[in-house]
Amino acid sequence: MKFIADIFDKSRPLFEKDGKLAKWHPLFEATESFFFIPGLTTRADAHVRDSLDVKRFMSFVILALIPPFLFGLYNAGYQSNLATGASLELLPVILKGILIVLPLVIVSYGVGFLWEILFAVIRKHPISEGFLVTGLLFPLTLPPTMPLWQAAVGISFGVVIGKEVFGGTGRNILNPALTGRAFLFFAYPAKMSGDTVWAVVDGAKTGAVDAFSGATPLAIAGLVNIQEKIEAVLQAADYPFVKLLLGLYPGSIGATSALLCFAGAAVLVVVGIASYRVIVGGVLGVLATGYLLNFFAADTSSAWLSLNPFYHLVMGGFAFGIAYMATDPVTAPGMEKAKWVYGFFIGMLTVLIRVFNPAYPEGIMLAILFMNLFSPLLDHIEIRLKIKKRVINV
Amino acid sequence: MISIHSKKGFDLPITGSPLPETSSRETPAFVALLPEKMPFVKPRLKIKEGHQVQVGSVIFEDKRNPAIQFLSPGGGMVQEIAFGPRRVIKKVVIKLDAEEGRVAFSRFTDSQLEDASRASLVEAILKGGLWCLFRELPFGDIPDPETAPPSIIITLDSREPFQPHPAVYLEGKEDLLAAGMKILEKLSAAVHVSIHKESDMPTGLSDGLVTHRVSGPYPAGDGGVLLYRTKKAPEENRAWCIRGQDLLLLAELIKTGRYPVERTVALGGSLAREQLHVSTRLGAPLPYIAGEDTGNPPRSRYIVGGIFRGYTAEKDSFLDLYATSLTILPEGDKKELFGFARPGLDKPTRSRTFLSSLSKAPFTVDCGLHGEQRACINCGYCDDVCAVDILPQFALKSVLADEVEESLAHGLLDCVSCGLCTFVCPSKIDICAVLKGAKADYYEEIR
Numbered sequence: 001m002k003f004i005a006d007i008f009d010k011s012r013p014l015f016e017k018d019g020k021l022a023k024w025h026p027l028f029e030a031t032e033s034f035f036f037i038p039g040l041t042t043r044a045d046a047h048v049r050d051s052l053d054v055k056r057f058m059s060f061v062i063l064a065l066i067p068p069f070l071f072g073l074y075n076a077g078y079q080s081n082l083a084t085g086a087s088l089e090l091l092p093v094i095l096k097g098i099l100i101v102l103p104l105v106i107v108s109y110g111v112g113f114l115w116e117i118l119f120a121v122i123r124k125h126p127i128s129e130g131f132l133v134t135g136l137l138f139p140l141t142l143p144p145t146m147p148l149w150q151a152a153v154g155i156s157f158g159v160v161i162g163k164e165v166f167g168g169t170g171r172n173i174l175n176p177a178l179t180g181r182a183f184l185f186f187a188y189p190a191k192m193s194g195d196t197v198w199a200v201v202d203g204a205k206t207g208a209v210d211a212f213s214g215a216t217p218l219a220i221a222g223l224v225n226i227q228e229k230i231e232a233v234l235q236a237a238d239y240p241f242v243k244l245l246l247g248l249y250p251g252s253i254g255a256t257s258a259l260l261c262f263a264g265a266a267v268l269v270v271v272g273i274a275s276y277r278v279i280v281g282g283v284l285g286v287l288a289t290g291y292l293l294n295f296f297a298a299d300t301s302s303a304w305l306s307l308n309p310f311y312h313l314v315m316g317g318f319a320f321g322i323a324y325m326a327t328d329p330v331t332a333p334g335m336e337k338a339k340w341v342y343g344f345f346i347g348m349l350t351v352l353i354r355v356f357n358p359a360y361p362e363g364i365m366l367a368i369l370f371m372n373l374f375s376p377l378l379d380h381i382e383i384r385l386k387i388k389k390r391v392i393n394v
Numbered sequence: 395m396i397s398i399h400s401k402k403g404f405d406l407p408i409t410g411s412p413l414p415e416t417s418s419r420e421t422p423a424f425v426a427l428l429p430e431k432m433p434f435v436k437p438r439l440k441i442k443e444g445h446q447v448q449v450g451s452v453i454f455e456d457k458r459n460p461a462i463q464f465l466s467p468g469g470g471m472v473q474e475i476a477f478g479p480r481r482v483i484k485k486v487v488i489k490l491d492a493e494e495g496r497v498a499f500s501r502f503t504d505s506q507l508e509d510a511s512r513a514s515l516v517e518a519i520l521k522g523g524l525w526c527l528f529r530e531l532p533f534g535d536i537p538d539p540e541t542a543p544p545s546i547i548i549t550l551d552s553r554e555p556f557q558p559h560p561a562v563y564l565e566g567k568e569d570l571l572a573a574g575m576k577i578l579e580k581l582s583a584a585v586h587v588s589i590h591k592e593s594d595m596p597t598g599l600s601d602g603l604v605t606h607r608v609s610g611p612y613p614a615g616d617g618g619v620l621l622y623r624t625k626k627a628p629e630e631n632r633a634w635c636i637r638g639q640d641l642l643l644l645a646e647l648i649k650t651g652r653y654p655v656e657r658t659v660a661l662g663g664s665l666a667r668e669q670l671h672v673s674t675r676l677g678a679p680l681p682y683i684a685g686e687d688t689g690n691p692p693r694s695r696y697i698v699g700g701i702f703r704g705y706t707a708e709k710d711s712f713l714d715l716y717a718t719s720l721t722i723l724p725e726g727d728k729k730e731l732f733g734f735a736r737p738g739l740d741k742p743t744r745s746r747t748f749l750s751s752l753s754k755a756p757f758t759v760d761c762g763l764h765g766e767q768r769a770c771i772n773c774g775y776c777d778d779v780c781a782v783d784i785l786p787q788f789a790l791k792s793v794l795a796d797e798v799e800e801s802l803a804h805g806l807l808d809c810v811s812c813g814l815c816t817f818v819c820p821s822k823i824d825i826c827a828v829l830k831g832a833k834a835d836y837y838e839e840i841r
Contacts, residue, residue: 044827054820387804
């Protein structure tokens, strides 16, 4: 322990004001603060401070992301082996999953950090811990077949345009990870949607590939004919509700297991990192919209209208998005009632996009980005209402 | 009695709380006045080094209103007048004589007090040098004696760690408190006395004195919070505040005609040699209150005025006129390996991200920042603890953007500077200091 401290103490002069590497001070600082909470003391009042800092705050999000991440790793391997007819036993599946997912995560962190460091050095601001979360969130929203160079382009766009041009973590208006994903979605649609991107197929035994359908439940549901029931079609395609909940089906790497995502959300709410208002609001938005559409369902209308709203909660990326993306405090509103509205509209828009916009099988990404834009307005409205009630003091 | 509940806030349970018993110290060799610590006052000295003074001699006056005077807390020779940067007068040190002379002031018997006019009382308080104990909301300046306040709020216990327990400093002085109330009733139409529901009160205190019983976490006991919870119209904003112990000084001056010099100080903190109440003199040296040699213990911090609102005092400094609290805490400047990933069984926190949040045991706190400053991530923790609902995260941003109107609309002036927003901030932003600075700047502009 002492020797680590010594390394930092010895190299510190190099990075200080007149040192040779003074430019790279943010990098030094970030590295050091990863190992040590620096012994800074309070200067102004409130002599005593809470032990919680941003690093711990973000670490908890990462902690809550670990279960979906590990499951996503397993699932990516499983779907790949299923498609190629390889062994479905635990070990080969996990090895395969590691081969698929780890490069994406490494590229995401590596390229993203490069941009972070570049901006921190040029703009002379500390490297924020916010990226630790972005760097893991981003690959988990991608299909497992994503080419690495495209992932690199995506995270670059997310970090630079989604965050750094606004001044870095805390000043961005859009969720950086989702901004990156949205960029890929529109720039390389062939690699972001369709039936072939959700499982890595390489070195397949002949025949096995043809038998495997890589379609996601949402894609299947999108093709259901009028007068058929989506629930029944999904059942027939071997996607019963429980399977959708547990998540062993093709989809974005980390987003398939609604159960683990909701569990992660519960952890974040219990420790007070994520706002339950956004999450509960989102779930209510999905259910309310779903039931409302049920109300309008007729024999001749789209099968989507009559879908049991609970399917919306477990299909696709809604659970992942509402648990980890919508609750990003920077891009969500800060006011309590505004958070309810924000969550509710995310849920509602997700369902509306799925049901009424056949061009996009999934709606959560656009719903969150859209509501990100509205969160300042929601805050503004609630603040005005609140201020009106105050006794003026000038 | 009106019950008021203030829901937001936070009680930080910490070790080193002063016991409810009083220890008396012998008379110190020196006492001092600290003009630097008087809010907004522009001091004009009336004495020079080497002058003889008595208890109650004028040491300096406020250039803005020379009627507001600051008197000597001791009799003896002016030993030293110390200046700081930009000629700010840091301290006026008086070497005490064995036999201290005293200036006599006009005194009021009970019946005289009944019939006294407002003007005569104001004059007596001004002459007696204690007008500065009144503080006018929202800026905390010393009020203009000519104006009549909408109300005067007496706060008996702010419950900030650590301030003297009312049960200790009021013990045996219930009569003085009642006399003080009489004086205030002459000064203002409305006098509010607030105590906290959980405060220990001396048994002799009659219930009729108290007008408001507040409940809720710190800073529920603060006068500004009481005003925020009770006010109905903007005219009530300029209320005056006075703390219970200061009111006792005022009453003593009026009743006895002597300048009071006694102070009960709460001595606490994990590094204090003893944790109790110290009965001492106004302006006593801090090490003497702490029972330490100067500079001890090493790597410790002397905090005068509570851990949230107080200031760091040099270890050879003295008690300022308003100070009723000395807390000695470790500096907390040690690095911690992988601190962000530790379970944190003993880490002081309001959040639920450390295992310590599962236990009710008091924390041992230090003055460490426990992290580094980052940009605001809009987590809203500051709003969770803001007792006057000014939405600190938004008010902070409007202040930083120079949107004065906007920050005022948020209720910047209702801010009681409780320091909790700064305490909870995971980005380690000095929110309270920024808001306080903005408030002071605004005051400079309008007055």
